[in-house]
Amino acid sequence: MNSDRLIPWLFLAPALVLLGIFVLYPIAYLVYLSFTAGSFTRAGVHWVGLQNYGRLLTDPDFWQVLGNTAYFTIATVIPSLIIPLGLAVLLNRLMPIGLRDFLRTAYFIPSVTSIAAVGLGFRWLFQTDGVVNQVLTRLGLEAVPWLSSPIWAMPVLILLSVWKQIGFNLVVFLAGLQTIPQSRYEAAELDGANDWQQFWYITLPGLRSTLIFAAITTVIFTLRSFEQPYIMTGGGPLNSTSLLVFYLYEQAFAQFDFGSAAAMTIGLLLVTIGLVYVQLRVSEN
Template sequence: MKVKAYIPYLFIAPAVLLFSVFMVYPIISSLILSFQSSEGGVMVFTGLENYQKLFKDQIFLTALKNTFVIMIIQVPIMLFIAIVLATCLNSALLKLRGLFRVSFFLPAVTSLVAYSIIFSIMLMSDGVINQMLTGLGWDSIPWLSHPVWAKAALIIAMTWRWVGYNMVIYLAALQNIPDELYEAASMDGAGKIRQFFSITIPQLKPVILFTGILSTIGTLQLFDEPFTLTKGGPSDATLTIGMYLYQTGFRYFDFGYASTIAYVIVVLIGILTYIQFKVTGDDK
């Protein structure tokens, strides 16, 4: 009888072992590493030196500012467009809804590197976008060589990639909103716009919080798009925290300092998530 009691633990042991080796150990190891620096090729304990150095590092502060600018502009725009699209594609009056849903979701399954390369080609000085602008009589835009326009290029590319992903989440949530709410609002004389802001948005509040947290985490970890599209330029205008972490660890091989950056990102994610919960009025 006692042997049988241990059988379930034998089944979960491989999963626990793999999780411990590939998740728990690296997390603990990197935390310890964030308090160390390399001296003569040997890692030595330096206490909070890396953390003190980090907040005096102008490149890190630039990367932090860039990341927050992109997040503050891109995330609200993307989520609002996703809600609007989901509302439109949830309408029974729309024909070929399945086709439109698949079409908007397709960018979400596109390779990050592949779509970034495509956007970099389209946004070149003589790319198709500038050719269209000059064809309409407008001046071409230095998408990838101007600090402001480079950020705009990143925001446009990321919005195109992730709108469909969030749209599907909102679309699933819309299926659970009772039709009686909209019928009652219509009988009271509320138009579609009033219904959208008075019924749809409040009913989607938990899902908006969920997608907002996911998008915030994704932006703080942003790497693929700026690395492929702009290389962090021009003049570090699109350098993100994720890119700086990569450069520190795998270009300059300063793994202690890179671990410090990683844990600062973790703390930022925790703080922003807490703020989002408080702002939405969720006390749980």
């Protein structure tokens, strides 16, 4: 009997060891670092308790970064859900199967494209003498300092992020739409329901779980955005495009303030866990 209980643990042991080494230990060490100060390049770290968390609450740069991240997240998530949902409905109902599969693949390509390559491409397009300003000039409009303006730099990052996310959500929504029985739409048409009523009373309720999944994953992907400011703006101008992950990277590897960076990472981890918990609870209902 004892040997029968031991056998499953023997099979699980390699996975549990890897989980402990590469997941549990780093998280535990991260929590420890969030209660320390100092860096590995000096005399070492020392215990400071909750000082890092308290310092973040009074740091104006941190609050500006939180505001930037909130703006970036909201402005990215909303169109990243609405646009692919509309495209998915059109592709699912109006397009032949062959053309639908082709367009689905075409829209999905940006999602698997290297963010580094895409970021360099967008930076080339939106630089002062880039293609976008050349088009504006030929149309008789003034050139816009896209990446050097505190007003316009963030919208360029948002545009890049939305463009990257649309394809993934489109595929998710198409998969969800194909689980809704066609008979519901046929019955609604017989009852005289128009396209909008069918969308509101059949499509949206049928996509409830899919919408929750897409919303949560899009928020998580957006919150962990790092490459966009790193490649395109360096967090500038005037710290206007510094996002949370980029800011904690700078705190850790430019300022060597591992304690503050760890405290920010713990906060981001808790937010992510909270979002996943909300998704699981809502999906159960």
